[in-house]
Amino acid sequence: MTLPLPRTRDELLRELVATTGRRGFAIAYDLLRDGAEAEDAVQEALYRVCERWADIDPATAEGWFLRVLTNHCLRLLRRRRVRGLLGRLLPGRVVPDGEGAADLVDERPGADDTLARRAEVTRVLGAVSSLPPMQRAALVLRYGHDLGVPQVATLLGVGQGTVKTHLVRGLSRLRGELEKS
Amino acid sequence: MSDEDLEKRVGDALRDGRAAPREGLEARLVAGAHACVTKRRHRVALVLAMATSAVAAVVLIVGLGLRPSVDKVVPAPRQGSSSATPLPAAADGVISDEMIAADLNEFQPEAAPRARWSYALEPLADVVKEIP
Numbered sequence: 001m002t003l004p005l006p007r008t009r010d011e012l013l014r015e016l017v018a019t020t021g022r023r024g025f026a027i028a029y030d031l032l033r034d035g036a037e038a039e040d041a042v043q044e045a046l047y048r049v050c051e052r053w054a055d056i057d058p059a060t061a062e063g064w065f066l067r068v069l070t071n072h073c074l075r076l077l078r079r080r081r082v083r084g085l086l087g088r089l090l091p092g093r094v095v096p097d098g099e100g101a102a103d104l105v106d107e108r109p110g111a112d113d114t115l116a117r118r119a120e121v122t123r124v125l126g127a128v129s130s131l132p133p134m135q136r137a138a139l140v141l142r143y144g145h146d147l148g149v150p151q152v153a154t155l156l157g158v159g160q161g162t163v164k165t166h167l168v169r170g171l172s173r174l175r176g177e178l179e180k181s
Numbered sequence: 182m183s184d185e186d187l188e189k190r191v192g193d194a195l196r197d198g199r200a201a202p203r204e205g206l207e208a209r210l211v212a213g214a215h216a217c218v219t220k221r222r223h224r225v226a227l228v229l230a231m232a233t234s235a236v237a238a239v240v241l242i243v244g245l246g247l248r249p250s251v252d253k254v255v256p257a258p259r260q261g262s263s264s265a266t267p268l269p270a271a272a273d274g275v276i277s278d279e280m281i282a283a284d285l286n287e288f289q290p291e292a293a294p295r296a297r298w299s300y301a302l303e304p305l306a307d308v309v310k311e312i313p
Contacts (some may be wrong), residue, residue: 144195
């Protein structure tokens with residue numbers, strides 16, 4: 001998507017928020033499963049765009065923003081994973097990962113009509129959350145946001161072959177997790 | 182379960198489990214990004230101020246340290262002294278053994294006047310006289 005040429009940094013910021021803010025939030029939410037953290041991640045990515053606004057081509061600003069956002073979310077996921085491991089090694093010293101089944105359930109009234117559907121969503125999202133960050137990001141972007149493999153590769157900053165490998169491994173691991181539960 | 186079914190299951194779960202953002206997301210994002218910029222600017226200003234203070238402190242300390250001290254003023258050579266370089270004075274005015282040793286090491290008999298030898302031999306001559 002091409003943005004109109006912004007004259008100032010504020011204009012670029014507002015354009016980006018208007019066109020891509022909600023999509024960025026959805027990607028960040030799917031990766032982090034936490035509304036507040038997702039908003040923070042989007043703000044951080046917007047700040048980085050603001051910082052480099054003079055160097056950014058408006059035609060590629062959206063892609064640039066989404067890539068910065070995805071990288072930031074991956075960094076947060078890796079940090080969470082390390083915190084989780086440390087929490088297991090040093091119980092009581094490190095705050096464990098905030099991810100839990102309760103975070104995975106959408107509390108909107110009427111979003112899921114049946115308990116069975118809620119349980120299914122919780123089970124699948126719990127299994128997705130247990131994947132390593134790159135596999136998780138590949139699955140979320142490919143199947144949750146219907147992006148093509150080349151787009152996923154661009155956002156993750158890896159080759160298309162690597163994305164396909166992450167997808168295959170992620171699905172295989174997910175199948176194992178779902179069969180176990 | 183086929184791959185297609187699993188992909189569909191994952192996609193549906195992600196879409197159904199996605200929470201809607203709270204009201205006023207756009208305004209919060211813009212305000213948040215501005216706050217980030219301001220916060221970073223303040224942080225940069227703070228770091229610069231700290232660095233400037235540190236440099237100023239170092240300059241002050243070095244400047245004060247290099248000021249000539251009264252204790253280090255070298256006294257003028259004594260009258261009649263053969264030594265071209267005066268003895269360094271200790272901070273408390275007492276000449277230490279090391280200073281005397283250094284002075285003696287620099288002593289050159291051929292350049293010294295005879296008077297100095299006679300001063301050194303006088304007490305020895307008295308001792309020799311008393312030997313039976």
